Amino acid sequence: MTVSPKLVPLDDNEIKMLVVAIRQVQHTFTIAESQSAAAGEPVAGDYEDLKEAYARLHDKLSALAGGPGSGKPHVVK
Numbered sequence: 001m002t003v004s005p006k007l008v009p010l011d012d013n014e015i016k017m018l019v020v021a022i023r024q025v026q027h028t029f030t031i032a033e034s035q036s037a038a039a040g041e042p043v044a045g046d047y048e049d050l051k052e053a054y055a056r057l058h059d060k061l062s063a064l065a066g067g068p069g070s071g072k073p074h075v076v077k
Contacts, residue, residue, distance in 0.1 A: 012065060012066075015061055015064050015065045016065050018061050019058060019061045019062055019065055022054055022057060022058045022061065023058070025054055026051075026054060026055070026058065029047075029051050029054070
């Protein structure tokens with residue numbers, strides 16, 4: 001399904017908050033993978049597609065927020 005893009009005005013702080021929220025979702029993916037592996041269960045069939053979609057969104061928003069190397073501070077794990 002393709003949705004025509006609409007402009008949503010976001011300031012830098014709002015974009016950064018979205019990046020943080022996506023990182024939390026990605027962290028939840030990591031926990032789910034660990035729990036599934038420990039239980040010997042496979043992850044859902046569409047899991048990888050969803051995980052990749054979040055990774056792409058993270059990359060796009062990070063670029064908008066000035067991502068690593070932009071001279072702005074960022075958190076390193």
